[in-house]
Amino acid sequence: MFYNINETYISFSGDKMENxxxxxxHSDANNFYASVECLYNPSLHGKPIAVAxxxxxxxxxxxxxxxEAKACGVKTGDVLWHAKQKCPDIxxxxxxxxxxxxxxxxxxxxxxxxxxxxxxxxxxxxWIDVTGSxxxxxxxxxxxxxxxxxxxxxxxxxxxxGVSYNKVFSKLGSDMKKPxxxxxxxxxxxxxxxxxxxxxEMIFVGYSTLKKLMSRYIYTIGELARTEPGNMNxxxxxxxxxxxxxxxxxxxxxxxxxxxxxVIKSIGNSTTAPQDxxxxxxxxxxxxxxxxxxxxxxxxxxxxxxTVQLSIRSANLSWIERQAKLDVPNRTSKSIFxxxxxxxxxxxxxxxxRGLGVRASQLKYADFIQLSFLSDCARIFxxxxxxxxxxxxxxxxxxxxxxxxxxxxxxDYSKHDFKKEHLNTFINF
Amino acid sequence: xxxxxVEVSATFGTDGNITPHAIVWEDGTKYEIDKVIxxxxxxxxxxxxxxxxxxxxxxxxxxxxxxxxxxxxxxxKV
Numbered sequence: 001m002f003y004n005i006n007e008t009y010i011s012f013s014g015d016k017m018e019n020x021x022x023x024x025x026h027s028d029a030n031n032f033y034a035s036v037e038c039l040y041n042p043s044l045h046g047k048p049i050a051v052a053x054x055x056x057x058x059x060x061x062x063x064x065x066x067x068e069a070k071a072c073g074v075k076t077g078d079v080l081w082h083a084k085q086k087c088p089d090i091x092x093x094x095x096x097x098x099x100x101x102x103x104x105x106x107x108x109x110x111x112x113x114x115x116x117x118x119x120x121x122x123x124x125x126x127w128i129d130v131t132g133s134x135x136x137x138x139x140x141x142x143x144x145x146x147x148x149x150x151x152x153x154x155x156x157x158x159x160x161x162g163v164s165y166n167k168v169f170s171k172l173g174s175d176m177k178k179p180x181x182x183x184x185x186x187x188x189x190x191x192x193x194x195x196x197x198x199x200x201e202m203i204f205v206g207y208s209t210l211k212k213l214m215s216r217y218i219y220t221i222g223e224l225a226r227t228e229p230g231n232m233n234x235x236x237x238x239x240x241x242x243x244x245x246x247x248x249x250x251x252x253x254x255x256x257x258x259x260x261x262x263v264i265k266s267i268g269n270s271t272t273a274p275q276d277x278x279x280x281x282x283x284x285x286x287x288x289x290x291x292x293x294x295x296x297x298x299x300x301x302x303x304x305x306x307t308v309q310l311s312i313r314s315a316n317l318s319w320i321e322r323q324a325k326l327d328v329p330n331r332t333s334k335s336i337f338x339x340x341x342x343x344x345x346x347x348x349x350x351x352x353x354r355g356l357g358v359r360a361s362q363l364k365y366a367d368f369i370q371l372s373f374l375s376d377c378a379r380i381f382x383x384x385x386x387x388x389x390x391x392x393x394x395x396x397x398x399x400x401x402x403x404x405x406x407x408x409x410x411x412d413y414s415k416h417d418f419k420k421e422h423l424n425t426f427i428n429f
Numbered sequence: 430x431x432x433x434x435v436e437v438s439a440t441f442g443t444d445g446n447i448t449p450h451a452i453v454w455e456d457g458t459k460y461e462i463d464k465v466i467x468x469x470x471x472x473x474x475x476x477x478x479x480x481x482x483x484x485x486x487x488x489x490x491x492x493x494x495x496x497x498x499x500x501x502x503x504x505x506k507v
Contacts, residue, residue, distance in 0.1 A: 039472060039474075039477060039478070039479065040477045040478055041477055042474065042475065042476065042477045044430075152470060153467075153471060153472065154470040154471060154479070155472055155479060156474055156479055157472075202507070240489025
């Protein structure tokens with residue numbers, strides 16, 4: 001069996017051409033939200049704090065916590081009463097996303113002083129390929145130390161940086177020593193440093209994959225690496241081979257260049273409702289608001305979609321996802337809503353629903369739509385024009401300047417503008 | 430330490446550089462800046478916030494003045 005093992009670069013140095021091992025950094029801002037809050041309010045330093053969502057809107061979970069709160073056992077995702085039980089002195093701070101975005105941009109500005117190959121991974125993490133910068137700024141480790149010191153003095157927060165020859169190991173490295181540290185993983189010592197780690201520390205090994213691996217007595221990255229690749233293929237398919245390769249250091253995924261927009265594969269919005277959704281009519285308003293946001297964002301990016309996906313999160317936090325195809329690819333909120341609503345009717349088992357999500361996928365550029373004389377298409381084009389006009393009015397006079405009648409069933413909730421509140425932070429690996 | 434926002438007289442150069450000349454303290458007293466010694470991006474861990482930190486000499490004493498892109502502030506004793 002042949003596996004692509006290509007982790008070398010060809011670099012030009014003067015007239016000389018040489019093979020260079022890649023030097024990839026993964027920078028992870030420590031307790032990002034909580035650190036930014038402490039920076040703007042120094043009296044919080046050294047105290048157990050957690051940045052938390054609004055309890056009344058049922059977003060009351062811990063989004064980030066300080067080291068002091070972490071020491072008491074508080075975890076990201078804990079509900080607030082549970083966090084308070086673990087740490088009675090904990091202080092909850094509301095999030096300030098504008099500050100986090102500002103700091104995230106400033107972090108990237110610092111990285112950009114060393115390379116143009118920066119791939120953000122959320123607001124607080126990024127891969128930085130400094131292979132081509134070593135002649136100017138030193139080795140990967142030296143650049144990592146410079147970045148670490150600059151972030152501390154210039155931004156008042158700390159980062160942990162992993163340095164390695166591929167993205168997977170550099171990410172593992174950034175988790176090894178925290179806070180304010182640099183960890184180097186080389187081709188020579190990765191077996192010693194990485195193979196002893198639990199297998200779920202590695203990217204792409206989520207809950208389901210972990211369960212399958214554990215049922216085959218694979219608990220560490222080393223055990224995964226030593227498994228026969230044929231078996232991995234048999235048990236987990238392509239993903240099995242992929243993670244087997246990662247465990248052995250065979251990852252040649254490039255770091256995207258700064259400013260290159262990732263390919264958008266889907267556009268979606270989801271929300272936690274202020275009260276459990278019990279009936280179809282309760283779901284109607286939320287699905288309409290979500291569909292309107294998805295539809296407006298599709299227009300903004302000049303896409304139409306073929307498939308609509310609905311996710312339903314139950315009150316017991318279990319969730320399902322169901323999808324269906326539109327008869328004609330389009331982006332009107334009516335079409336998206338109609339399909340999402342029919343999926344809801346078909347799949348809602350009557351249990352109280354905590355949250356809903358609508359996602360448009362199989363996107364196509366709107367310039368290349370098949371025209372048709374069928375009445376369905378004519379109606380869609382009419383809706384499209386209508387909704388474009390609505391977008392224009394909302395852009396000028398605010399989101400709530402024009403609303404559907406269904407929104408009046410809960411006036412306060414209908415003031416939410418999911419499109420505006422949407423935070424696009426996650427970029428696929 | 431507390432964060433005190435101050436009024437600043439400054440020159441905005443054609444190259445985009447900003448040079449502060451004087452600050453007006455919260456009680457209205459005006460202090461001339463004798464010299465700007467250094468300027469660097471820095472976080473203010475004592476008062477909170479960050480920005481372009483100007484190290485200045487004012488009446489023979491070294492002082493820091495921060496410009497956060499919108500406002501000027503200094504770190505003051507409580």
